[in-house]
Structures are given as C-alpha cells and as structure tokens.
Amino acid sequence: MNVLELHHIDKNYKLTGGELYHALRDISVSFKKGELVSIIGESGSGKSTLMNIIGGLDSDFTGKLLFNGENIGEYSEKQLDEYRKNKIGFIFQSFNLISHLSILDNVTIAMTLSNVSKEERKKRAEKILEQVGLKQHIHKKPNQLSGGQKQRVAIARALINDPEVIIADEPTGALDSGTTDQVLKIIEDIAKRGKLVIMVTHSDKVAAHSSRVIRIADGEIIDDRKGRELAYVEETADSSDFPKGTKNLSFASAVTLAFQNMKAKITRNIWVSLGASIGIMSVILMLSLGGGLKAYVNQTINSMINPLVVEVNMDNHTEEPSVSKEEMNPLSGNSTPFTEADLETLSKIEHVDSMDKSVNIMGFGTNSIIYGDESTSVLSISTMSPNVTDSALLDGSFPGDNEIVIQDEIATALGGDMIGKSVTLKWLVDEQFYSADFIVSGIANNNYVNFEDLAQVYADNGNELQPTTVYLVTDDESHTDAIKAEIEKLGYKGSAQEAMMKLFNDMIDALTFVLASISGVSLFVSAIMILVILYISVVERTKEIGVLKAIGARRKDIKRIFVSEAFLIGLFSGMIAVTITSILGWIANRISSSLFDMNIVQMEMSYITFGIVTSIVISMLSGLLPASKAAKLDPVDSLRRE
Structure with missing residues (x-):
C-alpha cells in the first residue's frame, strides 16, 4: 500500500x-x-x-x-x-x-x-x-x-x-x-x-x-x-x-521551555524584570505605608480606650423638639443629656454588667482653675470613667473624692509641682457659674473629676447634673461588638474616639489609594516595556517558531510558550518588588522606630500577594499580543527567515 x-x-x-x-x-x-x-x-x-x-x-x-x-x-x-x-x-x-x-x-x-x-x-x-x-x-x-x-x-x-x-x-x-x-x-x-x-x-x-x-x-x-x-x-x-x-503541551512544560528560552537572554530579562518591578514595588510600598499609619493611629487611640467599656452618646439629630439648641450645644457644657428612660434602656442591654455616667464641660475662656494668685483657663473638663486607661496618667493617681487630675501644661501655668495642692475649679453652664475646691491627685492628658463630685456641686446650687455620656461595662471583651451594634440599633451614638479613628482611617485609606494610583501609572509603562521586549523576542526567534511548527507545535503551543515567558517575567518582577520593598521597609522602620517609636511600614501578606498577582496579570496581558503574533506566523515563511 x-x-x-x-x-x-x-x-x-x-x-x-x-x-x-x-x-x-x-x-x-x-x-x-x-x-x-x-x-x-x-x-x-x-x-x-x-x-x-x-x-x-x-x-x-x-x-x-x-x-x-x-x-x-x-x-x-x-x-x-x-x-x-x-x-x-x-x-x-x-x-x-x-x-x-x-x-x-x-x-x-x-x-x-x-x-x-x-x-x-x-x-x-x-x-x-x-x-x-x-x-x-x-x-x-x-x-x-x-x-x-x-x-x-x-x-x-x-x-x-x-x-x-x-x-x-x-x-x-x-x-x-x-x-x-x-x-x-x-x-x-x-x-x-x-x-x-x-x-x-x-x-x-x-x-x-x-x-x-x-x-x-x-x-x-x-x-x-x-x-x-x-x-x-x-x-x-x-x-x-x-x-x-x-x-x-502542558502549561508546566511550556513554563519549563519558556525558562530555558529566557536563560538565553538572561541579562536582558533581568533588566526587564527589574524595570517592571518598580511599579509593583511602589504600589506595595504605598499600601504598606498606609497600613503602618493606620496601625499607628489605631494603636494610639485604642491604648486610651478600655476594651471592656462601650461609650454611648445621644444622637442630637434624633432628639425630641423639647430639647433646646442651648441644651444641645457642647460648648455650653451641656450636649444632649440622657433621660432616666434612656439609662434604664441601656442598662438592660445583654452582657452589660454596670453603667457609669459622665459629662464633658467645654468652654473658651469661661472655665478656669485657680491656685493662689495664679489662674489659667481650661478648655475641657471630663468626669472619670472606666474608659480612661492608665496610659492617660502621667504622674500621681486618678482622682478620689473631691480630687482632680489636671493637664501638665495647666500644672506648669499654676506653678509646676501641683500634686497634693488645693485648687479652685470654676466653670460656666447656661449663664450660671459654678465653683468647687479640689485636691490635685495627678497629672494626665486631660482634666478629670468624679461625676459624683460635680453632681453634688450642681445639687448645692439647686440644679441636677444630667449625664451626656454613658459608659457600659462588660465582663468580656468579646461582647463589646454586640453591645455597640445594639446601641446603634437603639438610635444612640458610639464614642467620639472611635468616630475620630474611623475618620482618620478613611483619610489614610483615601491618601493611600491616591498615592498607590499615582505609583500605578508606572505599571502601564512596565506593560509597554514587556510588550516591546516580547515583540522583539518574536522577531528574533521567527525561525525557531517555524521549526516548532514544523515538528507539530500548535498555535496554542506557541502562544502558551510566549505567554509563559510573560508569566515568568511577571513572577520575577513581583518577587524582586517584594524583596526590594521588604529591604526598604526594614530600613524605614529602623529609622521610624528610633525617631517615633513606631513601624511606619507594615507589609502584610495580602499586599505581597496582591503585588505578585498584579505583576503576573499585567505581564501576561502584555504578552498576549506578541504571543498571538508568534502563533500566527506562517511556518514556511518563518523557516526561510535568516
């Protein structure tokens, strides 16, 4: 036959x-x-x-x-x-x-x-x-x-x-x-x-x-x-x-062939990978910087918050019309107060063991602390609560009965060493001055007195001190999230510190996104560079492509080999970026730790994974056009190429 x-x-x-x-x-x-x-x-x-x-x-x-x-x-x-x-x-x-x-x-x-x-x-x-x-x-x-x-x-x-x-x-x-x-x-x-x-x-x-x-x-x-x-x-x-x-041809075999091909132009491919890594490195670095700043802000704020305590405030936007603007003005010393019904509702929340009342008295030039012939204005006076942690105390102790903790700058203005000294606190609320004597028990980052002591001053003046903040105490940190969810469901607000922390986090996220986006522009340049290099590779290896087709390589096989080369460039670029970012991050953290006692760069596994995956995806997308061109080459014409 x-x-x-x-x-x-x-x-x-x-x-x-x-x-x-x-x-x-x-x-x-x-x-x-x-x-x-x-x-x-x-x-x-x-x-x-x-x-x-x-x-x-x-x-x-x-x-x-x-x-x-x-x-x-x-x-x-x-x-x-x-x-x-x-x-x-x-x-x-x-x-x-x-x-x-x-x-x-x-x-x-x-x-x-x-x-x-x-x-x-x-x-x-x-x-x-x-x-x-x-x-x-x-x-x-x-x-x-x-x-x-x-x-x-x-x-x-x-x-x-x-x-x-x-x-x-x-x-x-x-x-x-x-x-x-x-x-x-x-x-x-x-x-x-x-x-x-x-x-x-x-x-x-x-x-x-x-x-x-x-x-x-x-x-x-x-x-x-x-x-x-x-x-x-x-x-x-x-x-x-x-x-x-x-x-x-399997993908693994294609990658092996691609690696052998890349070794033939090892110097060029190293420079390409290094150049492509710059964009990825910049993005990872910006994300890590943002992560470090967020961690520092959160750690700083959380260090001042007792994890067993949930702060509750009234939502002024949902208040009844009977509450006047004057009563709701925090600068007057009276933001929206809690009623007895509010307090009873909050005390019945599941896992709440105890409840503490608190107020914050604000004043611009109207509140003062007097010691002898010296007097200094006070912007804010807060009542003690279980939410105040030891980190807030600089010297001495927290206040007992008829005692006060004052800020360091106030102590300096009054003469320096104020612990154990008697001072007079004067404050204005609703066009009425109140005055009381206290013993300075300590120096802190804010001025603190006990709610009961202020309540007694109000009572002596024929008034009633109503709490504007309530602190709910639980016996287990695991319950705090559920309690926060419940108070939000009931129409109350959480702590100002947490709101501030969220605001800072949102600002840092926005800034990180902007900086990462700007850095990401270099990814486009990297993509163009990889595309050009692979196009050059197709031209250089035209005859090789003809040989592969002559021995039975499918279009898919040719395309897979070139896409695999792009995959390896992306992988190597991502790994180089991660390595360089880690080194730069270590150096930056050494400097920031010595200056600010913080790690300014925090690389997370998600950032590393994102960087490497992004590098691979961009590289492979850039390699699709050259790979398609290689796959479409006519074998007869390719074999004639010198």
Whole structure:
C-alpha cells in the first residue's frame, strides 16, 4: 500500500500586482514504505514547495494528497499539527537547531510538545542519539558541534517521534564531502528500516544514493526512475518501543521551555524584570505605608480606650423638639443629656454588667482653675470613667473624692509641682457659674473629676447634673461588638474616639489609594516595556517558531510558550518588588522606630500577594499580543527567515 499519494496537485502564488505564479502543475505521484526518494531540480523548480505540501506546512493547494488513504487537504488545523508531530520528520539543510537548548532538549522538543514524561523523553533521545553516534554529546549546545554532528542531531530530532515519513531538504548542502557520505549513510539506513525518506536536492551525487529519483522542472515532474536497490532491514523489536505522545503541551512544560528560552537572554530579562518591578514595588510600598499609619493611629487611640467599656452618646439629630439648641450645644457644657428612660434602656442591654455616667464641660475662656494668685483657663473638663486607661496618667493617681487630675501644661501655668495642692475649679453652664475646691491627685492628658463630685456641686446650687455620656461595662471583651451594634440599633451614638479613628482611617485609606494610583501609572509603562521586549523576542526567534511548527507545535503551543515567558517575567518582577520593598521597609522602620517609636511600614501578606498577582496579570496581558503574533506566523515563511 502506498504511504503517500499525490493526485493532480496544483499550487499558485499570488505576486505583487495580482499576477499568479504557477509553482506546481498537475503533480501526480505516489510513494511507498521503505523508499529513499530524491527529488532533484534547479532552484525555483518547485521541489521545496512540493516538500512543504507533503510535510503539511502548506495546505493552500488544489488536488488530493493522501496519507495512508486519508486526504490531508481536508484536515483541520489541529489534524495537520498532529500529522506533522507524529507522521512527518523534517531534516533541514541549515539544521535549524535551537541554539539555547542542549542537544538532548533539541532532540526531545517534539516529545515535549506531546507532553511525554521527562524520563521517557530522555530514554528515547539517548537511544536515537546513540544510533547516530552522538550519545556522548547530549549536554552540549549546537555551537559546540561540527556541521556533520549538527545534521545528525537534526536527524535524531526527525526520528524521535518514530514518524512514517522523513523529509530531508538539502540535508548535505552545508556539509563537506566526507561528512556528506556519513549523513547519507545514516539516511539510507533509515530507509532500509522501512521509513519513507524523501530528499530534496540539486546534487546528482546525492541522488545516486537513492532507490528512486524524481526530476522536477518548472513545477512539473519530467522524470521518475528507479535508482539503486536498498536491502530492507527488519526493524528490531525494541526499535519502536517508545509510545508516541497523544497529549499536547502542558502549561508546566511550556513554563519549563519558556525558562530555558529566557536563560538565553538572561541579562536582558533581568533588566526587564527589574524595570517592571518598580511599579509593583511602589504600589506595595504605598499600601504598606498606609497600613503602618493606620496601625499607628489605631494603636494610639485604642491604648486610651478600655476594651471592656462601650461609650454611648445621644444622637442630637434624633432628639425630641423639647430639647433646646442651648441644651444641645457642647460648648455650653451641656450636649444632649440622657433621660432616666434612656439609662434604664441601656442598662438592660445583654452582657452589660454596670453603667457609669459622665459629662464633658467645654468652654473658651469661661472655665478656669485657680491656685493662689495664679489662674489659667481650661478648655475641657471630663468626669472619670472606666474608659480612661492608665496610659492617660502621667504622674500621681486618678482622682478620689473631691480630687482632680489636671493637664501638665495647666500644672506648669499654676506653678509646676501641683500634686497634693488645693485648687479652685470654676466653670460656666447656661449663664450660671459654678465653683468647687479640689485636691490635685495627678497629672494626665486631660482634666478629670468624679461625676459624683460635680453632681453634688450642681445639687448645692439647686440644679441636677444630667449625664451626656454613658459608659457600659462588660465582663468580656468579646461582647463589646454586640453591645455597640445594639446601641446603634437603639438610635444612640458610639464614642467620639472611635468616630475620630474611623475618620482618620478613611483619610489614610483615601491618601493611600491616591498615592498607590499615582505609583500605578508606572505599571502601564512596565506593560509597554514587556510588550516591546516580547515583540522583539518574536522577531528574533521567527525561525525557531517555524521549526516548532514544523515538528507539530500548535498555535496554542506557541502562544502558551510566549505567554509563559510573560508569566515568568511577571513572577520575577513581583518577587524582586517584594524583596526590594521588604529591604526598604526594614530600613524605614529602623529609622521610624528610633525617631517615633513606631513601624511606619507594615507589609502584610495580602499586599505581597496582591503585588505578585498584579505583576503576573499585567505581564501576561502584555504578552498576549506578541504571543498571538508568534502563533500566527506562517511556518514556511518563518523557516526561510535568516
């Protein structure tokens, strides 16, 4: 049975100006297993065009090309890829070895495309390379071999997937006469073992080794005659014991190939990754700075808050009309007070163990503390509550009965060492002055007295002191969130400190977003740089792409290799960015710790993950266009590229 049959094959090329060039004219010929056929002709005779059609590189023709009875002219692109991968082996005049791959990897590349295991690939390659006398050179690169050795590597690559047809395009054209005889002997032995070998040549000397010689001129077969007889050799039992790959290139294999490709241009790729990392590094650094500032603000505010205490205030916007503006004015000393009904409602909230009343008296120039002949104005006076922590106390102790804690600047204004001294507190509320004597028990960040002491002063003046703030105390910190949710549900407000902390956090978040966005502009520059570099890589490796397509690489495979390179650039860029940011963050934290006792940069795992993932995504998106361009390259045109 014929392995190949060509029936009335015609091939036309469209020239500039719309004219057609008839490259092949009504070619009808068949080939059998075990033949060594030389197709001989001058340059431009159509012999290379014929080989491209037989090899499945060119499917734009008319007529029928049957392979084992199947018309490959009707094959889909996927079927053509499989045909080239498993049925055809190419040997090129210029060897077309991939320079940055070892001899072993050059030979196994077709099996890699089939996702054959590494062990199986190596075993098969070593056997084939031993047959062509190159087993001891498997770890060398192509530039370390002679021309004859390179051609033997190309022959081993053609044989690796055990194809039925070997196409040799001027296999001895770049060799001297002695090496030519060695290569022809290997090719002859391949045919003797039952393969169909078709050689394209312009040399009668080479054609003399063939069992059949076909002459072609002006796109037509002008002679087809028998040559020398070949002694058929029965193939040994283990010569085809390596299964052909039926799978396709996996992402892991594509990444491995991409990594090998990138090593060939290691310096350039390091600079690209470093340049691309700048944008990612800036974004991570801005996020970490924002995180450090938020943590510092939250820590500072939380250090002044008892975690077992929930502060409650009235919501002035929901107050009843009976409450006057004067009563609700905090500058007058009386923001909206709690009623007995309010206090009873709050005390019944689940997990509330106790409740403390509090007020805050504000005044601009109306409130003062007097000691002897010295007097100083007081902006704010608060009553003690369980929400005041030890961090607020600078010296002395918190107030007991008829005692007061004053601010350090007030103590300085009154004479310095004020602990244990008696002072007079005067304040104005609703156009009425109140006055009371207290013993200074300590120095703090605010002025504090006990609610009961103020309430007694009010009572002595015929008034009642109503709390404007209530502190709910629980026995377990885990209950505070539930209590806060309940007071909000009831229509009350939380603490001013928490509102201030939220405001600061929102401001820091906004600032961080703006700075990160500005830094993110450099990501666009990085994307353009990666796109340009990969485009350059496509141009540089056009011939390599042609080789990969000739040995059965699908468009998907080519695209996957280049996208994998973009993936690796993104991964390396992200890792470089994280490393540099960590170093800069460590330096910044050392400085900020010594100056402000805080870590200004806080890198979280989420920032690191975001940075690396963003780097990979941007890089891969940038690589899509170059990868698509590479995938669409015509294999015939690519192989012609020098």
